[in-house]
Structures are given as structure tokens and as C-alpha cells.
Amino acid sequence: MNRIRENRELLVFASSTALLALGGLAWLTSRGTLASTLWVIGAALGLVFSAATTIGAIARRQPSVDIIAVLALGGALAVGEPFAGAMITVMLASGQLLEARAASRARRELSLLVERAPRTARRRVDGAVIEVPVDDVVVGDQLLVGTGQVVPVDGRLLSPATLDESALTGEPLPVERRASEHVRSGVVNSGPPLDLVATAVAADSTYAGVVRLVEQAQASSAPFVRAADRFAILFVPFTLLLAGAAWAIAGDPVRAVAVLVVATPCPLLLAAPIAIMSGLSRAASIGVVIKGGGALERLAGGRVVLFDKTGTLTQGHPVLAGVVTARESLDADEVLRLAASLDQVSAHVLASAIVTGGTDRGLTLQMPTDVEEVHGYGLAGTVGAHRVKLGKASWIVGDDPPAWVRQVRRRADLDGSLTVFVAVDDEPAGAFLLEDAIRPDAPRMVRALRQAGITRVVLLTGDRADIAEIVGRVVGVDTVLADCDPADKLAAIGRESESGPTIMVGDGINDAPALAAAGVGVALASRGATASSEAADVVLTVDRIDALADAILMARRSKSIALQSVLIGMGLSLVAMVVAAVGLLPPAAGAVVQEVIDVLAIGVALRAVLPGRVHSVQMDPADVATALRLRAEHQAVLPVVEQIRSVADALTTIDGDVAPAQALLVRLENEVLPHERADEDLLLPLVDRALKGSDATAALSRTHAEIEHQVSRLHRLLAGLDDQNVQPEDVVELRRLLYGLYAVLRLHNAQEDEGAFSLIPSQRATASTRGLSR
Incomplete structure (x- = not known):
């Protein structure tokens, strides 16, 4: 019509x-x-x-x-x-x-949701597998779901499974489910084929409910x-x-x-x-598509912004956050190089994170040979002269894990990370920590929204509460609502509407009902069109969320x-x-x-x-080139930062070996300090020019001075030590100093990502590098 x-x-x-x-x-x-x-x-x-x-x-x-x-x-x-x-x-x-x-x-988001829904299911009958219409599935049927297929109905798992639940929760990381756990329709089987028993018919299953929520929310607009x-x-x-x-x-x-x-x-x-x-044209020029004058007027009147966490305040995909090595014969870079080389031939989402982590560090990757995938466990192949295996801890280290594995798991649990273990030549070599990192431009964007007149910022997520609270604190929101499914998000919008006109920002299918029900729905579509972008009133076609504040000002x-x-x-x-x-x-x-x-x-x-006031930062092309060069140097020294923690972890008062710390000091003085001095001389002035005299660089300059001070203290401490006269108290002091330096550098990396490198036009949406220093 x-x-x-x-x-x-x-x-x-x-x-x-x-x-x-x-x-x-x-x-x-x-x-x-x-x-x-x-x-x-x-x-x-x-x-x-x-x-x-x-x-x-x-x-x-x-x-x-x-x-x-x-x-x-x-x-x-x-x-x-x-x-x-x-x-x-x-x-x-x-x-x-x-x-x-x-x-x-446009109302095509409903058709997109319906198109994604499976039309058939694979039912086990008398030892055979037959394909039947999904509407013919009854409670108690045993179904087989192949790799990459959508689970057709709600059910209970008969075998362990690796599932991509992002369509419902918005969380990008695959989830391991045990046999007997409940699984919802709409999730994707990202592991080997799985068996389940249907516990609901298609019409009563979770995914059908999401479709109905979108339809109802659209009807209420x-x-x-x-x-x-x-x-x-x-x-x-x-x-x-x-x-x-x-x-x-x-x-x-x-x-x-x-x-x-x-x-x-x-x-x-x-x-x-x-x-x-x-106004629509001006907004489109910065990558914000506003669907009509009515949407623009409602965007102008918005006072409460609700964010889905994944893909909006975070990257929306796994990022390499750390490398832990198991033996001294292989350093972190070599372990990562071998693993990234093998993962080049894998289409798994976690493989992409490891490969990207290796290339970001400038490592030279090789094409693997004799690659085989062991379903449910991982990937194995030959890289150069080494046999490399990647996958679950039980496959790599066995059923009786050593202490370093327990340490990796503890870190992963604290940070909400995933782990991938690696073996080289049939010997455990280390592990990778992967996480959905906070976008470096997210805190700046939240501040810009407040300057644009937004009075309340709410974080919604299907993730667990402790991880959501961390993101909320870093970004600077007013309220965090965790463990939310699509219905919970819809209810939250209803409650928040009492505080003022609402703006909902999301990028997943699970966000579509909330986007349609909010005063204004804003979708991030830079990674491809989704049902959320069709349900939304405003679509960001650039992977730059700070454009939303400018769009509000333009509206x-x-x-x-x-x-x-x-x-x-x-x-x-x-x-x-x-x-x-x-x-x-x-x-x-x-x-x-x-x-x-x-x-x-x-x-x-x-x-x-005519142009009006916006929050976007304009940089001279020469400054952009300089910032890009410094950012590449920033990436190159991240392994040295990671080495600080590894050296500190390995220190012991029993043998008093300070040789690794002395080797680390050489790298700090020859690699890290020259980079920090270049940042002080070149990066901070260009940030001041971009921000027009803001004092945002004061904190960066102070941490540069602190890094110099801590490295100088480390130099003086090690100058008076050798293997013959090291006392236990010297080791304790050295470990304390290294952990302090590590903490300062980690904080400084986060500050540079947010306050400097996120300003670079072509880099505003790149993966945060601060996680690599953890």
C-alpha cells in the first residue's frame, strides 16, 4: 500500500x-x-x-x-x-x-526474520534421518541439527554442543552446552552435528516469539x-x-x-x-541514514538512550586479548605465529580473531599443510617443521591440567573471556584469551550524547551481570540491565519511556523488537544488513557510533x-x-x-x-598519517607489555633468576620508551589540534612521565643485582615493580585508544588494542 x-x-x-x-x-x-x-x-x-x-x-x-x-x-x-x-x-x-x-x-524486517527461520527439520526415525516440515515436529521428536544449521524448535540436548546464540542474546562468542541442557530455537549450531529432543512445537518456540514481538512492536508504533x-x-x-x-x-x-x-x-x-x-541529507553525509522526517523529529526529541552491549559498546566479535605461554623455548610471538598460520584455513569465528591478532603484531604467517578438523575438539596441521594443534584444553593438555592451565582458566573467568589452547609438536605450548573488547570510541560517544542533551544512558545485554557492569563502568552509563532476552528489553523500553522519549541502539536480530518499540530505533548496519537495520528508524552505515551524537544535533x-x-x-x-x-x-x-x-x-x-555544530573531530591529512604511523608502533610494542606480566609471573624467590627481567629491560628501553617519547612529541600535539586546545592530553602526558619513571626504577634495581647476590626480598621488590609497570602501561594503552587513536577517521571503529596488554 x-x-x-x-x-x-x-x-x-x-x-x-x-x-x-x-x-x-x-x-x-x-x-x-x-x-x-x-x-x-x-x-x-x-x-x-x-x-x-x-x-x-x-x-x-x-x-x-x-x-x-x-x-x-x-x-x-x-x-x-x-x-x-x-x-x-x-x-x-x-x-x-x-x-x-x-x-x-520499511517492514521487511519481519520477512527477514521469517526467511531466516528454518522450514524443515531432520527427524530421527528407526535409525534413519528424514526431513519433515518444521510445523510437523511434535514434542518428544528426536532431531538432528547439522553444522551451521539453525535449531528449528526449542529442545533438550542429547549431546554436547557449540552454539552461536547471537540471534537471541546478541552475544557473539560461541557457547558450550552440555548434554541435557536446554537449547532455544533460532540459535546456530557452530560445532559438530548435534542431537536434541523437541520440547516445544515450532509455533511455541523461542524464535517464533521473537517474530511475534517484532510484529506487535511495529503495530504499536x-x-x-x-x-x-x-x-x-x-x-x-x-x-x-x-x-x-x-x-x-x-x-x-x-x-x-x-x-x-x-x-x-x-x-x-x-x-x-x-x-x-x-537534515536527512546532512546526516546521511556522515553515515547516518534517518528513515523519514518523522524519525528525525523523534530523534531530535530523544532524552533516554538504551544501548545493547554487543556490537554497539563492544566490538561485537572476539578479539585476541592475551597470549599465555607454557614453556620458555617458545615465546608468545612464535606461539601466536604458529597458531595463526594454522587458523588461516579455518572459517571458525575464533580462528579469525587469532589470525587477526597475529597480523596486527606484524607476524609472518605460513600456509599450513595436512590440516584436519577433529569434530568437537579442534584443528590440527603442519606449519613449517612443526605439528600444531588448536582446540579445547582437554585435547591439548589432557584430563589432569598443569598449574598454568588453571591460571589461564582463572583469568578467563575473571575477564569473561574464551580460551583456545595450542600444542606444538605434541607438547602444550600455551593458550589464547579471546574477548569481546569495548569499542575505543564508546566512552567518548557517551560523553558526546550527554553534551547533545541526552539525560539518561542505559545498557541492556544478554550477558552476565559482572561482565556487563565492567562495560557499563568503563563506558559511563547510568544503569546496567543484564541477562536480558528480547522480551526483557521490550519491557525495559516501556519503563524507561516514563523518563522521557527513548532511543534504542542495537545491531542484532534479538534487538529488532526493542528497536521497533522505542521512540527511535538505531541500528548499526556497517557489518551487513540485518533484521535490526530494517526494524530501525535510524541506521548507522559507518562503524562509528559517535556519529549518533552528531545526528541528534543535526536533527x-x-x-x-x-x-x-x-x-x-x-x-x-x-x-x-x-x-x-x-x-x-x-x-x-x-x-x-x-x-x-x-x-x-x-x-x-x-x-x-549548511553545516552546524557537531562533535565529530576533523584531522589534517598530515596528522592522520602521523597518527597511523604511531598507532602501528603502538601495536608493535604490545608484546613487550605482555612480556612484563609473563616475566613477573615466572619470578621465584627459590632460584633468584633475574636474567629474563634484564632481557625485558633492554626491550623496554629500546622499544617502549622511544615509542612513548614519540607519542609525547608527536601524538599529543596533534590530539590537541584535533580537539582544539582541550586538556584531554594532560592525563596521557602524565602517564608518559610515569612510564619513564618506572622503567628508570627498574633499571636502577637490576643494575645492582646479579645471579650471585639476589636475595628473596629483591625478587619480591622486582615482581612488585613489574606488576606496577604493567598496570600503568595497561591503563595508558586504554587511554591512548580512547583519547587519541579513536580520533583517526579510518581507525575509529578498529578493534581495541588495549586488551592485548592484559
Whole structure:
């Protein structure tokens, strides 16, 4: 229906514009009769068109200013002013076309959800597997779900499984489920084939509920209402009374027609949409697609922002957070190089994180040979002269794990990370910690939102509470709501709506109901179109969430300019109406005056095209190049930071071996300190230029000084030690100093990611590197 309506409005606009233009051409060539005929046809078209929309509005019991257009067009034809009537038709048609396009809101997200839902299920019957329609599945059926397939109905696992539950929880990391655990429909089997027993039919399963939530939320969304209609209750009666009074007092219907001609609310129908459309265009130029004027107005009025955690405040995919080595013969870089080389041929999401971690460190990877996948355990292959295995701890280290494995698991549990273990030449070599890292631009974006007028920021997530609280503290939200499913998010929006108009930001299918129910739904679609982007009112096509604050500022400016254009245009129209009512402005002159008013109102509206205040940071190309070079150096020294913790962990008062610490000191003095000095001399000044004199670099400069101080202390301590005179208290002091230096560098890396490197235009959405120092 929306498409049919839009095509109809486009046809009327094109026809009326053509008739007006052809009539003008005929008039210029002294063909007055032909010009009048064409304009009469145009006015008659407008009369039919506006009469139809007026009748429709009356049927819907919706106030409308279209009645003024009907009377003005009819009056213009009656008193022989076809040009004025044709011009009014063009104005009306253009306003209706803009309204139709702004009001047409895509509903394809429902079809996307339905398309993703499985149509069939694989049922085990008498030792065989048969494919049946998913609606034929009954409770108690035993089903087989292959690798990469969507679980068709809710069920209970008969075998262990590795599941991608992001469609429901939004969490990107695969989840290990044991036999007998409950599994929900809509999740993807990312491991070997699994068996389950159906515990619900398709219509009663989780995924069907998500589809229904979207449908219900969309149905509850209010339709877009034209700005003109908001003034109809007062403007229409006033216009009719003034026109009627002019006719009654003077006894001349021409005066009434003149009042109606200048009363045609073109500033409402055209100038205001121009300001709104200019705002839409400005927002699109920074990668923010706002779906219509109604969405822009609601975005401008937003006061409460709710964020889904994954993919909005965090990266949305696993990132290498740390490398733990099991033996001294292989350092962290070599362990990572071998593992990343093997994982190049794996399509697993965790493999991508390990490969990216290796390439980020500048490691040279080799193509593996003799690769085999052991279902349920991991991957094995040959890299150069080494046999490499990657996978679960039980496969790599056996059932009786050594102490370093327990330490890895403890770290993973504290940080909410996943672990992948590696063996080289059949000997355990280490483990990788993978996590969904916080986006470096997230804290800056939250601060920018508050500066843009947002009064409350809420974090929603399906993740566990302790991990969500960490993200919330780092980013700076007001409230954290954890363990949320789609229904919980929908309920949270209802509660938060009591505090003010809501804006919901998300990027997963599980966010679609909340996006549709919120005052404004904002989706991140830079990684590909999803149901969330279809359900949303606003879509960020760039992987840069700080653009949302700029979009809010642009929306508020556009709405303000639209209001100004309406007040100026309608104010002048009211003056012209009074002048016409007293007989000083005949219809022909009134049409010209109305056009002048329209042009003036449009001129005011066009100010929205001009740039306004935004939070985006502009950097000189030379500064960008310098920042990129320093960021590459920043990446290169991260393994040294990681080595600090490894050396400290290995220190013992039994043998007093400080040789690893002395080797570390050489790398700190030759690699880390030169980089930090370059940051002080080059990075901080360019950040000051980008932020226009902000004192944001003061903290960075202070930590540079602290790093220099701690390395100097380490140098002095080690200068007085050798293997012969090391005392237990010396080892304790050395370990304390190393852990302190590690903590300072870890904090400093986070500060540089957020305060400096996130400013680089091409780097604002890159994976946070601070996790690699953990």
C-alpha cells in the first residue's frame, strides 16, 4: 500500500509540474488560451487530488488543512485565476509526495526474520534421518541439527554442543552446552552435528516469539503525521472565518478567494519538509541514514538512550586479548605465529580473531599443510617443521591440567573471556584469551550524547551481570540491565519511556523488537544488513557510533529551522490574509505574494543544508598519517607489555633468576620508551589540534612521565643485582615493580585508544588494542 501511495503522489506531482511548466511556456510565447487551458487542467487535477485526500482525512477523523486547498482551488477556477490554481496544485503535490516518502517505513524486517527461520527439520526415525516440515515436529521428536544449521524448535540436548546464540542474546562468542541442557530455537549450531529432543512445537518456540514481538512492536508504533495537520485545528477555522467575514462585509466573493489563495499553507507543506530533508541529507553525509522526517523529529526529541552491549559498546566479535605461554623455548610471538598460520584455513569465528591478532603484531604467517578438523575438539596441521594443534584444553593438555592451565582458566573467568589452547609438536605450548573488547570510541560517544542533551544512558545485554557492569563502568552509563532476552528489553523500553522519549541502539536480530518499540530505533548496519537495520528508524552505515551524537544535533537543528520557516512563512501568510480580507490584495496579486512568502520560507529552510555544530573531530591529512604511523608502533610494542606480566609471573624467590627481567629491560628501553617519547612529541600535539586546545592530553602526558619513571626504577634495581647476590626480598621488590609497570602501561594503552587513536577517521571503529596488554 505504501508503494502504491508513493507512486500515485509521484504521478500527480509530475503531471501538475508538467502542466504548470507547459502553461508558462505557452504564456511566454503569447499563447494565452493554451496557457489558461493547461493551468485550468492543472488546477482541476489539484482540486480532485485535494478533495480525495480531504475525504480520506475526514473518514479517518484526522484534522487536515487540505480543506483550504480545496476551497482555494475551487475559488481560483471560479474567479478566473487558473495560474494560481495550478501553482497551488504543484505545491500540494510536492508536499504530499514528501509526506508519502517520509511516512513509508520499511517492514521487511519481519520477512527477514521469517526467511531466516528454518522450514524443515531432520527427524530421527528407526535409525534413519528424514526431513519433515518444521510445523510437523511434535514434542518428544528426536532431531538432528547439522553444522551451521539453525535449531528449528526449542529442545533438550542429547549431546554436547557449540552454539552461536547471537540471534537471541546478541552475544557473539560461541557457547558450550552440555548434554541435557536446554537449547532455544533460532540459535546456530557452530560445532559438530548435534542431537536434541523437541520440547516445544515450532509455533511455541523461542524464535517464533521473537517474530511475534517484532510484529506487535511495529503495530504499536505511531504513524508519521504531517506538520501541517498539527496546526489544522486552529488554522482551518480561522481561515474560513476570515474568508467568510471578508465576503460578508464586502459582499464580494473575490475577497474570500484572495484570502484562501494566500492562506494555502505552502510553508507548512514545502518549507518545513525542505528543512527536514536537508537534515536527512546532512546526516546521511556522515553515515547516518534517518528513515523519514518523522524519525528525525523523534530523534531530535530523544532524552533516554538504551544501548545493547554487543556490537554497539563492544566490538561485537572476539578479539585476541592475551597470549599465555607454557614453556620458555617458545615465546608468545612464535606461539601466536604458529597458531595463526594454522587458523588461516579455518572459517571458525575464533580462528579469525587469532589470525587477526597475529597480523596486527606484524607476524609472518605460513600456509599450513595436512590440516584436519577433529569434530568437537579442534584443528590440527603442519606449519613449517612443526605439528600444531588448536582446540579445547582437554585435547591439548589432557584430563589432569598443569598449574598454568588453571591460571589461564582463572583469568578467563575473571575477564569473561574464551580460551583456545595450542600444542606444538605434541607438547602444550600455551593458550589464547579471546574477548569481546569495548569499542575505543564508546566512552567518548557517551560523553558526546550527554553534551547533545541526552539525560539518561542505559545498557541492556544478554550477558552476565559482572561482565556487563565492567562495560557499563568503563563506558559511563547510568544503569546496567543484564541477562536480558528480547522480551526483557521490550519491557525495559516501556519503563524507561516514563523518563522521557527513548532511543534504542542495537545491531542484532534479538534487538529488532526493542528497536521497533522505542521512540527511535538505531541500528548499526556497517557489518551487513540485518533484521535490526530494517526494524530501525535510524541506521548507522559507518562503524562509528559517535556519529549518533552528531545526528541528534543535526536533527535538533533541522527541526528548529523547520519551525522557524513555518513561523516566518505562516506569520507572513496571516498578514497577507488580513490585507486580502480588507480588499487590498486581489487573487492574482495574492498568488504572487504567496509565492514570495513561499520562497522566503524556503530560503529560511535551506539554512539546514549548511553545516552546524557537531562533535565529530576533523584531522589534517598530515596528522592522520602521523597518527597511523604511531598507532602501528603502538601495536608493535604490545608484546613487550605482555612480556612484563609473563616475566613477573615466572619470578621465584627459590632460584633468584633475574636474567629474563634484564632481557625485558633492554626491550623496554629500546622499544617502549622511544615509542612513548614519540607519542609525547608527536601524538599529543596533534590530539590537541584535533580537539582544539582541550586538556584531554594532560592525563596521557602524565602517564608518559610515569612510564619513564618506572622503567628508570627498574633499571636502577637490576643494575645492582646479579645471579650471585639476589636475595628473596629483591625478587619480591622486582615482581612488585613489574606488576606496577604493567598496570600503568595497561591503563595508558586504554587511554591512548580512547583519547587519541579513536580520533583517526579510518581507525575509529578498529578493534581495541588495549586488551592485548592484559
